[in-house]
Amino acid sequence: MQFWLVKSEPFKYSWQQLLIDGSTCWDGVRNYQARNNLQAMRECDKAFFYHSNEGLAIVGIVEICRSSYPDPTADNPRWLAVDVRPICTLKKAVCLHEIKANPKLSNMAMLKQGRLSVCPISLSEWQEILNMGETKIDMD
DNA sequence: GCCAACGTTGGC
């Protein structure tokens, strides 16, 4: 099981919208590094859902429910998409400010490379953020 | 293969 973090601008696609939709196609990624991360995702991997630009916080947890396939919104088959579905909303959203202030999270990929929209997360980072979000989830 | 110019993302 691998852990990830995916970013979305709430204007474009918000957590609330994902809860309404029940699942969504995570498409539109046009960056090779992010694409490679999408390719590495497997069904049942978990990811944090982060609101960029406005919100600036991790607000929820999603599960990858379909591994990568060609992005239907791309004219070139090199771009990939996955499907995700919401698992739960964090009891307490974890804002970027708190992430930056936590020394245990100083190596996070999302901090090292701010523009990367799909980042890997280590198990210890995953657990630390869950604690900060006062949230527990079942790992089936 | 280098690098300048340009475009995009995302925090502030």
Added chain:
DNA sequence: GCCAACGTTGGC
């Protein structure tokens, strides 16, 4: 709205 940090493009 600005700017830093990239990534991409295209001329040479």
